[in-house]
Amino acid sequence: MKTNHCKIVDCTIRDGGLVNNWDFSIEFVQQLYAGLNEAGVDYMEIGYKNSPKLLSGADEAGPWRFLNDDFLRQVIPNKGTTKLSALVDIGRVDENDILPRTESMLDLIRVACYIKDVDKALQLVQTFHDRGYETTLNIMALSNVMENELLEAFEMINESVVDVVYIVDSYGSLDYKDTEYLVQKFKTHLPHKRLGVHTHNNMQLAFSNTLVAAQNGVELLDASVYGMGRAAGNCPTELLVTHLKNTHYKIRPVLEVLENLLIPLREKEEWGYLIPYMITGSLDEHPRSAMALRASDAKDKVVGFFDKLTTPEVSFEKK
Numbered sequence: 001m002k003t004n005h006c007k008i009v010d011c012t013i014r015d016g017g018l019v020n021n022w023d024f025s026i027e028f029v030q031q032l033y034a035g036l037n038e039a040g041v042d043y044m045e046i047g048y049k050n051s052p053k054l055l056s057g058a059d060e061a062g063p064w065r066f067l068n069d070d071f072l073r074q075v076i077p078n079k080g081t082t083k084l085s086a087l088v089d090i091g092r093v094d095e096n097d098i099l100p101r102t103e104s105m106l107d108l109i110r111v112a113c114y115i116k117d118v119d120k121a122l123q124l125v126q127t128f129h130d131r132g133y134e135t136t137l138n139i140m141a142l143s144n145v146m147e148n149e150l151l152e153a154f155e156m157i158n159e160s161v162v163d164v165v166y167i168v169d170s171y172g173s174l175d176y177k178d179t180e181y182l183v184q185k186f187k188t189h190l191p192h193k194r195l196g197v198h199t200h201n202n203m204q205l206a207f208s209n210t211l212v213a214a215q216n217g218v219e220l221l222d223a224s225v226y227g228m229g230r231a232a233g234n235c236p237t238e239l240l241v242t243h244l245k246n247t248h249y250k251i252r253p254v255l256e257v258l259e260n261l262l263i264p265l266r267e268k269e270e271w272g273y274l275i276p277y278m279i280t281g282s283l284d285e286h287p288r289s290a291m292a293l294r295a296s297d298a299k300d301k302v303v304g305f306f307d308k309l310t311t312p313e314v315s316f317e318k319k
């Protein structure tokens with residue numbers, strides 16, 4: 001039987017941390033890792049490897065915001081077959097904090113950037129590659145990128161050592177046609193690179209777009225349990241685990257994690273498909289305005305919110 005070419009990268013802690021400021025207990029992360037490992041999920045992104053020296057708000061955030069290698073060894077004393085990944089952002093990571101892979105629990109380092117910073121991101125990729133890690137380049141907000149910028153980026157990427165290049169739908173505004181178009185463009189211009197996809201569920205399309213990408217040859221599929229991720233969240237891990245054919249995945253351990261960890265957490269924290277996120281997704285915008293609305297007393301005033309975002313005149317409230 002033909003085996004499926006796809007691999008799942010579970011981002012529950014990293015992207016979900018944007019919902020609760022990475023306030024996950026050690027037991028939560030250990031149980032999640034054990035469940036994903038039993039389920040056969042290929043990678044778990046256990047947080048960010050940015051430097052607290054380069055970012056404000058470090059004191060309030062949980063430890064998954066600024067991963068430390070000694071801490072990680074204590075959290076996962078018995079690593080299984082699920083590999084560990086960390087994300088870094090341009091300008092927020094201190095290269096000196098990244099140990100050689102042989103001395104680290106991490107297997108994969110993913111570098112996130114906007115299109116204008118692809119050159120800087122590829123320099124970091126080279127450093128991490130030289131230290132022995134698998135690497136990805138995650139180009140965020142691709143729905144806002146001009147063709148000429150993309151073509152310029154492809155030239156640099158082709159000359160780089162990066163293993164996997166990601167199509168990232170940061171605003172959750174792509175549909176199946178857009179996804180197919182982007183995947184074909186990436187395949188044409190990056191014939192020797194493997195591809196990944198990271199989707200957001202603003203328009204209830206995260207799962208469907210991920211499947212379209214997979215069907216068109218994309219290998220690394222980002223997801224998170226119960227879709228936990230910033231604003232509308234991500235493609236749910238449980239859906240990929242149960243749906244992808246010819247794989248070794250098991251759904252039961254993911255259901256256990258859902259029942260024990262994510263369903264109770266969803267009672268306290270909010271993420272997922274909500275109308276303000278649908279509005280920003282459909283307008284191809286960052287969800288920050290919708291997140292601010294949901295945190296305010298006017299959280300369900302979706303008509304006024306829509307009017308405000310779609311009116312060219314800008315009015316500021318008088319203090």
Ligand SMILES: C[C@H](O)CC(=O)C(=O)O
Nearest residue numbers: 112138140168169170198
């Ligand atoms: C690089 C990551 O995929 C960043 C992210 O989550 C985004 O939506 O952007």
